[in-house]
Amino acid sequence: MFPTADPSQTPSIESSLFARLTDAEAARVRSAARSVHKPSGGVFFMQGDPADAVYQIESGRVRLSQVTTEGQQILLRVIGPGTVFGAIALAGVDAYPVTAEAAEGCTVLVWPRTALLGLIEQMPKLAINAIQLMAGHVQEFQDRFREMATQRVERRLARTLLRLASQTGRKTEEGVLIDLALTRQDLAEMTGTTLYTVSRILSQWESQGLVRSGRERVVIRHPHGLVKIAEDLGESE
Amino acid sequence: MFPTADPSQTPSIESSLFARLTDAEAARVRSAARSVHKPSGGVFFMQGDPADAVYQIESGRVRLSQVTTEGQQILLRVIGPGTVFGAIALAGVDAYPVTAEAAEGCTVLVWPRTALLGLIEQMPKLAINAIQLMAGHVQEFQDRFREMATQRVERRLARTLLRLASQTGRKTEEGVLIDLALTRQDLAEMTGTTLYTVSRILSQWESQGLVRSGRERVVIRHPHGLVKIAEDLGESE
DNA sequence: GGCTTACTTTGTGGAAGAGCAAAGAAGAAA
DNA sequence: TTTCTTCTTTGCTCTTCCACAAAGTAAGCC
Numbered sequence: 001m002f003p004t005a006d007p008s009q010t011p012s013i014e015s016s017l018f019a020r021l022t023d024a025e026a027a028r029v030r031s032a033a034r035s036v037h038k039p040s041g042g043v044f045f046m047q048g049d050p051a052d053a054v055y056q057i058e059s060g061r062v063r064l065s066q067v068t069t070e071g072q073q074i075l076l077r078v079i080g081p082g083t084v085f086g087a088i089a090l091a092g093v094d095a096y097p098v099t100a101e102a103a104e105g106c107t108v109l110v111w112p113r114t115a116l117l118g119l120i121e122q123m124p125k126l127a128i129n130a131i132q133l134m135a136g137h138v139q140e141f142q143d144r145f146r147e148m149a150t151q152r153v154e155r156r157l158a159r160t161l162l163r164l165a166s167q168t169g170r171k172t173e174e175g176v177l178i179d180l181a182l183t184r185q186d187l188a189e190m191t192g193t194t195l196y197t198v199s200r201i202l203s204q205w206e207s208q209g210l211v212r213s214g215r216e217r218v219v220i221r222h223p224h225g226l227v228k229i230a231e232d233l234g235e236s237e
Numbered sequence: 238m239f240p241t242a243d244p245s246q247t248p249s250i251e252s253s254l255f256a257r258l259t260d261a262e263a264a265r266v267r268s269a270a271r272s273v274h275k276p277s278g279g280v281f282f283m284q285g286d287p288a289d290a291v292y293q294i295e296s297g298r299v300r301l302s303q304v305t306t307e308g309q310q311i312l313l314r315v316i317g318p319g320t321v322f323g324a325i326a327l328a329g330v331d332a333y334p335v336t337a338e339a340a341e342g343c344t345v346l347v348w349p350r351t352a353l354l355g356l357i358e359q360m361p362k363l364a365i366n367a368i369q370l371m372a373g374h375v376q377e378f379q380d381r382f383r384e385m386a387t388q389r390v391e392r393r394l395a396r397t398l399l400r401l402a403s404q405t406g407r408k409t410e411e412g413v414l415i416d417l418a419l420t421r422q423d424l425a426e427m428t429g430t431t432l433y434t435v436s437r438i439l440s441q442w443e444s445q446g447l448v449r450s451g452r453e454r455v456v457i458r459h460p461h462g463l464v465k466i467a468e469d470l471g472e473s474e
Numbered sequence: 475g476g477c478t479t480a481c482t483t484t485g486t487g488g489a490a491g492a493g494c495a496a497a498g499a500a501g502a503a504a
Numbered sequence: 505t506t507t508c509t510t511c512t513t514t515g516c517t518c519t520t521c522c523a524c525a526a527a528g529t530a531a532g533c534c
Contacts, residue, residue, distance in 0.1 A: 069468070070469065072387045076383075088375065091371075091372030092365075097380075120364060122361075124357055124358040124359075127364030130368050134372055135324075135327070135371055136328070137371075139325070145385060146311050149428075150305055150311060153521070183481065184483095196521090196523075197520095197522075199484085200483085203482095203483070215480090215530055231306070232307065389490075390491070420511065421513095431492060432511090432512085433491085440513070452499075
């Protein structure tokens with residue numbers, strides 16, 4: 001009942017590169033990578049850097065953001081263990097379109113682009129996995145684009161929180177805690193609004209008992225209420 | 238100077254499935270498809286249909302649209318010859334997330350999902366091509382998402398028109414004619430606004446001599462002016 | 475503790491754009 | 505031709521949301 005069965009809600013498949021590989025194959029893929037650690041704030045790559053490696057998170061969280069030509073920043077996603085990023089390198093694009101930085105201490109696997117391409121040549125299942133990965137992203141951004149085009153801020157914010165909760169939420173006795181140091185500014189960038197509007201909406205929700213929020217912290221006390229807002233169920237249960 | 242060198246402008250690579258295949262390989266891939274014709278308005282697949290085939294346009298134009306749970310429609314893209322669509326079927330997703338219909342009489346190549354997957358197993362280059370295809374879409378929608386989140390309607394509309402012009406525009410003595418029967422409603426759905434706002438902006442541009450617009454018709458008379466709006470170059474140059 | 479810094483809240487004003495209504499074109503059909 | 509339908513324009517109102525300002529609050533550091 002919580003992340004809902006709404007078809008438009010991004011399913012967050014996060015099919016790893018290793019899906020449906022045999023143990024031996026997985027080991028082989030794994031051994032082509034090296035493990036790297038970054039402290040909080042460390043940068044994996046910057047927007048514009050040559051796209052020459054693919055990453056998978058072992059532990060920690062990574063922020064993917066983008067800066068517009070006018071200098072406005074937006075936060076595309078915050079991802080956690082198991083998630084692949086930088087897969088665009090497989091497509092022979094010259095530069096990463098986003099910046100990836102460690103939101104906390106992170107350990108990641110890194111494959112040099114050419115190594116992974118070589119493996120794909122020999123292991124079609126790996127290619128299918130990569131395609132699935134990409135397809136998931138296409139869907140996610142198509143959905144978010146549509147959301148952005150058709151829905152109002154309050155609803156988008158509700159969705160952002162629900163997405164974050166389902167990805168990295170942790171149950172506490174108070175509710176689902178979003179276990180990331182996200183400022184109002186960050187939430188605003190993810191939702192496509194301003195920090196002021198985020199603050200106002202959260203205050204309103206707090207007065208309704210839906211959430212409890214503090215500095216860089218949001219606890220969802222009544223997920224069902226947020227889902228109602230996210231899907232505009234009006235007053236029907 | 239026209240479609241611009243702005244990095245955020247979607248490059249529209251449209252790398253076909255056939256890129257970098259030898260003639261023999263291309264012929265083999267080609268022979269796994271059957272050619273199908275649809276009259277204008279014909280539907281290739283509906284949002285929600287089982288995703289069991291991949292398409293490439295030989296001639297004509299195809300509209301890809303999506304309907305939200307509330308019944309709002311948006312027009313994601315209008316694509317032309319050479320463009321692949323329905324590639325999501327490769328990812329083993331159960332249903333197409335969009336509806337594809339012929340905007341005019343269309344001839345397309347159709348690959349059954351399983352056939353193409355079989356070919357991919359034997360032809361790694363094909364897999365890479367598919368990955369490239371997907372990666373292009375990820376970038377496109379990431380860009381459009383960012384655009385939507387950070388930019389105002391006027392600029393988004395300018396970009397929409399420039400994109401359409403570069404894809405399907407035809408030079409006339411009056412300017413670049415967008416050679417598609419797109420209503421104000423269609424443009425609004427692509428841009429993420431209302432038909433009223435589109436109409437107003439076009440009127441304004443017309444009075445400035447930038448475009449000439451009529452029923453389901455837009456001629457860009459002064460592309461550079463639109464580019465200026467799309468990129469907010471102010472009065473420079 | 476007090477000081478500094480970063481984050482958050484809230485008030486106010488204003489602009490962008492949505493939404494409705496109604497009238498005007500442009501095709502299509504009869 | 506006239507009629508019908510669809511698309512477009514424009515005026516008006518109203519909501520949403522942005523933007524700035526200023527004060528409040530929490531965290532880190534000396």
